[in-house]
Amino acid sequence: MASSENSGPSPVNYLRGRIATESGIIEDGVLAYDGDRIAYAGPAAGFPGGDTGPERTFPPGSLILPGLIDTHCHGANGGDFASGDAAEARRAVDFLQRSGTTTSLASTMTAPPADLLKALSVLAGLAEEGVIAGIHAEGPFVSSVRCGAQNPDHIVAPTPEYVAALIDAAQGRMKTMTYAPELPGADALIDELTTHGITPSLGHTDCDTSTAAASLALAWEEMDSTGFDGYSGRPTVTHLFNGMPPLHHRSPGPVAACLRIAKAGNAVVELIADGAHLDPQTVLTVFELVGAENIALVTDSMAATGLPDGAYHLGSSAVTVTDGVATLDRTGSLAGGTAVLLDVVRRTVAAGVPLLDAITSATVVPANVLGLADELGSLRLGLRADAVVVSAELRLLAVLREGLWLAPL
Incomplete structure (x- = not known):
């Protein structure tokens, strides 16, 4: 398994930015995860948490994709x-x-x-x-x-x-x-x-x-x-x-x-x-x-x-x-x-x-x-917390797998 930069995820961590979903790109969205599961993926305006601020920030134009x-x-x-x-x-x-x-x-x-x-x-x-x-x-x-x-x-x-x-x-x-x-x-x-x-x-x-x-x-x-x-x-x-x-x-x-x-x-x-x-x-x-x-x-x-x-x-x-x-x-x-x-x-x-x-x-x-659509492939509630953050040019910025940030290449 790939190594991670932290020993384990904190409850309801979240990212804010552009998010690619099956229905389209949410320009101001939130991807939140609790442990290894997605807790929220949608418009920032509808996110019930967030008092502590996003876990990470990325350059303007960045995009959060499913793993x-x-x-x-x-x-x-x-x-x-x-x-x-x-x-x-x-x-x-x-x-x-x-x-x-x-x-x-x-x-x-x-x-x-x-x-x-x-x-x-x-x-x-x-x-x-x-x-x-x-x-x-x-x-x-x-x-x-x-x-x-x-x-x-x-x-x-x-x-x-x-x-x-x-x-x-x-x-x-x-x-x-x-x-x-x-x-x-x-x-x-x-x-x-x-x-x-x-x-x-x-x-x-x-x-x-x-x-x-x-x-x-x-x-x-x-x-x-x-x-x-x-x-x-x-x-x-x-x-x-x-x-x-x-x-x-x-x-x-x-x-x-x-x-x-x-x-x-x-x-x-x-x-x-x-x-x-x-x-x-x-x-x-x-x-x-x-x-x-x-x-x-x-x-x-x-x-x-x-x-x-x-x-x-x-x-x-x-x-x-x-x-x-x-x-x-x-x-x-x-x-x-x-x-x-x-x-x-x-x-x-x-x-x-x-x-x-x-x-x-x-x-x-x-x-x-793979018969895993209820587990992988999208950013939606309940699926595994897998995400890839890329630049506007689709260059790799960060990888989240099972709620853990993977060490960069």
Whole structure:
């Protein structure tokens, strides 16, 4: 867990300033918290307390956001979630939390079965502690043609035995799994995942439009029949555009189906809006086509996040980072990201996406994907006291997590 600057919160501490809520920005607002829970979030004029003054003050134009939520990240600050090393994972989470990502899933990579099972077991323990919100398994049931940084030597089609072993190793803490729908056994995999409360995430696929559409429809139906609720009951799409055939007017591939189904509200598409994985105009176009409520901004961050250019590893694959862009030594393809989620939000806004839309896709939507909308993702009464204070330029000023101020980076 990230370190804090004070030993514990005082009752009903509060901040005053501009506050980003789901209904809009309150120009003169108060965010108050009692312990680890939000006690008030609204106009300053309606705040019943405040005789002692705000706990902290920030520069004019600053904005208080909900804590950011990343559902797809592989590590940071030298820590790799796929390593099976708990200390590495803690180091990564500490950095991510202090960067403003107050909640994250830990993403694993395709790997030899023994290594993957070990990593899942270690991460399950960290999820039990509350260090991470759960696990995202990226593979091993993906396309070897569109493997990206996934090691093709360990990509396999799903079998009942291997699927059961992975689910067991995760000890009920696996939240999402990326899969390629064209693989034999993919439909049975969807059934098994949804039965265990795990969201299927279509990705790293070479499938055509009809296959993608049919698979997302099946996932939607299975999630509905097994008790997923509301907006948490939607399949996701792992980093749309990346790890799949490009959209072509005579061969639209999975992208067309994913856009159409997301527009209908029946799927959530991830976007790595870091300036390297997607052109800013592509990001803007997707927001305008499908709406912020159907998009989850993610980082796909890896161990090099927060560190200088150089040589790193993503899972078992060697990676070189040059000018902040990570590429796979083996093929030269993109190999994860090096941005944190606040960077992604800032670049999304710079692309022309309205600020509240970008915030929604980094808070409300991922909270719904995780089934945690009653706990995270917004600044409202009773939710966990997670907040990020940023400058008018969306630069990090301070992070509050569970009612504790985290030590700055």
